[in-house]
Amino acid sequence: MSRNEIRIAGAGGQGVVTAGRILAEAAILSGSHATHSQVYGPQSRGGASRSDIVIATEPIAFPLADSIDLLFILSSDAFAKYEPELGPNGHLLVDTRCAPESLNGSATQYPVVDTARAVSGGQLVTGVVALGVLQAHTQCVEAEALRQAVAARVPVQHTKMNLEALSAGMGLVGGESS
Amino acid sequence: MSAAQLLQGNEACVKGALAAGCSFYGGYPITPSSEIAEQMVRLLPKHGGVFIQMEDEIASLASVIGASLAGSKAMTATSGPGFSLMQEHIGYATMTEVPCVIVNVMRGGPSTGLPTSPSQGDVMQARWGTHGDHPAIVLAPASVGEVFDLTVKAFNLAERFRTPVILLYDEVIGHTRESVVLPESVDVIDRTQPTVEPADFWPKDAAPAGVPPMPAFGDGYRFHVTGLIHDHRGFPTTDGDIAEALITRLHDKIEENLDEVTDVETFMMDDAELAIFAYGIVGRSAHEAVLRAREAGIKAGLVRPLTIWPFPAAEVAAAARQVDTMIVAEMNLGQLIGEVERVAAGETKIVSYLRVDGEPITPTVLLDLCVSGGGGSS
Structure with a gap:
């Protein structure tokens, strides 16, 4: 059986929890089993926020992350908190703005926050841009399933913007500076 | 069977409650249980039920007890600080034998503690939080699917034994989303109704380990409800033999039917x-x-x-x-x-x-x- 643990970690207001939920829904649409769990602070903006997604071919005994395969970091605070916890076999994706200069070579950087700002003028679609990157980088879910899951989850008046954010994220892969 | 869907534990609780026939929710939102109130306020009216946001958790459980006495299947949901406030009325519902379901989604405590973090710190409070000798039925689901199943079971046991039932799970179970397939229908138990004429009815007539029938207020059966020790007529007494018989029966109606309750x-x-x-x-x-x-x-x-x-x-x-x-x-x-x-x-x-x-x-x-x-x- 295959079990893939993904953690998306950022700041409150970046849409990290919503993004994790969408990824899990896309995994189910792709025919996998999936769980999504979230950790957030008491605040509605700012503070640390994280989504853990487990995707597996078999029913999932333990629904939370235990050994992260892929960590996607979207804020400096999240980098400080979660990067040290990543095991030797875990792969790191990180937003360019919050990656320290000393970042080791196995991590891959993408301008996720800047891309979200370019698409929406703010931070709210950061998580969806990250999903686009994740999909293109790992193929952990099918691209079409992810588009369907995004369209089904976000408010209808923001569907177009979110699908643009997703495509922009997918477009970052291949042209990354690592 | 329906298709697999990604559901949160708290959403599964709402779906289980509706499947079991819940028709009243009185509550006060609190992390990490708030999604139950948020979904109930949208869904319960569509199912012909009533949702009331009360001023606090004391009043929340009071409203639930009142609704149940009026014939509704009633519930509330809370977390540690609110659960503390509910303790007095948990005892009242136990003594008056009013079926109701209380969900406690546990977070870190004591006091306001860690509002968004999981804990299992209320296990003994769920057993002994209210005063006096009393029975307690407390169910502890471990998955989103089990939250659905045990919410149904909580309503059924509450109706079967005329007692409050506590559904106790932690923040992780409440907030984790899992792919689940829910059943199309579930077995539902309703409280027993009296078979005698209203003129011959006493509200607490029951065999030593029995559960008295329970009409609703307004059905034509007159009865008195009190948290004081009471006799078979429902009126207060200080008679020691009656006190012992009542407290013993409240325990025995559950202890002598553990096969219906226990699940390991x-x-x-x-x-x-x-x-x-x-x-x-x-x-x-x-x-x-x-x-x-x-x-x-x-x-x-x-x-x-x-x-x-x-x-x-x-x-x-x-x-x-x-x-x-x-x-x-x-x-x-x-x-x-x-x-x-x-x-x-x-x-x-x-x-x-x-x-x-x-x-x-x-x-x-x-x-x-x-x-x-x-x-x-x-």
């Missing part, structure tokens, strides 16, 4: 030499740890109560007699382990792993304990 899952226990005792989300960690331990050649098994009160003494004692070591893992500083020690003392070595830092117990640490035979634990 055992996993890989047939040849187990080491068992993990865990409930709620920790039960899921333990399940995974047992799988990994078996891969490593360790004969580990899992004992996971779905009903934590009444404590499944016979089932845990039987498991304890079989194994050399029983690891008890809880997200508190040791609550249900007291019961395990009570029923398993001398039968097996009992080892605890306890955690109160707001993080769940992982399969890795439980596996390490299995490998070391329980040595080196906290």
Whole structure:
């Protein structure tokens, strides 16, 4: 059986929890089993926020992350908190703005926050841009399933913007500076 | 069967309540239970029910008790601070024998504690939080699907035994989303109705371990409701024999029907030499740890109560007699382990792993304990 643990970690207001939920829904649409769990602070903006997604071919005994395969970091605070916890076999994706200069070579950087700002003028679609990157980088879910899951989850008046954010994220892969 | 859907534990609770026939919700939102209120306020009116946001949790449970007396299947949901406020009315519902369901999605405490972090710190409060000698039925689901099933069971047991039933799960179970397939329909139990004419009706007429029939206010059966010790007519008395008979019956109606209440899952226990005792989300960690331990050649098994009160003494004692070591893992500083020690003392070595830092117990640490035979634990 295959079990893939993904953690998306950022700041409150970046849409990290919503993004994790969408990824899990896309995994189910792709025919996998999936769980999504979230950790957030008491605040509605700012503070640390994280989504853990487990995707597996078999029913999932333990629904939370235990050994992260892929960590996607979207804020400096999240980098400080979660990067040290990543095991030797875990792969790191990180937003360019919050990656320290000393970042080791196995991590891959993408301008996720800047891309979200370019698409929406703010931070709210950061998580969806990250999903686009994740999909293109790992193929952990099918691209079409992810588009369907995004369209089904976000408010209808923001569907177009979110699908643009997703495509922009997918477009970052291949042209990354690592 | 319907298709797989990604559901949160708190959403599954709402779906279970509606499937069981819940028609009244009175509550006050509090993290990490708020999604139950948020969904109920949208869905309950569409199902012909009533949602009221009350001014606090004391009033919330009061409204639930009133609605139930008027014939509704009624519930509320809260977390630690609100659960503390509900204790007085849990006792009132026990004494007056009013069916109701109270969901406590546990977060870190004491006081306002860690509002967004999981805990199993309310296990003893769910048993003994209200004063006086009283029975308690407390169910502890470990998955989103089980939240649905045990919410239905909570309503059914409340109706069957005319008693408050507490559904107790932690923040992780409440907020984790899992792919689940819900049943199209469920078996539903309704409270027994009187068969006598209104003129011949006494509200607390029951055999020694029996459950009296319960008409609704407005059905034409007149009755008095009091938290004082009362006789079969429902009126207060200080007669010691009547007091003893009532308190004994409140216990016996449940204790003598444990087969309808108790539920313990055992996993890989047939040849187990080491068992993990865990409930709620920790039960899921333990399940995974047992799988990994078996891969490593360790004969580990899992004992996971779905009903934590009444404590499944016979089932845990039987498991304890079989194994050399029983690891008890809880997200508190040791609550249900007291019961395990009570029923398993001398039968097996009992080892605890306890955690109160707001993080769940992982399969890795439980596996390490299995490998070391329980040595080196906290």
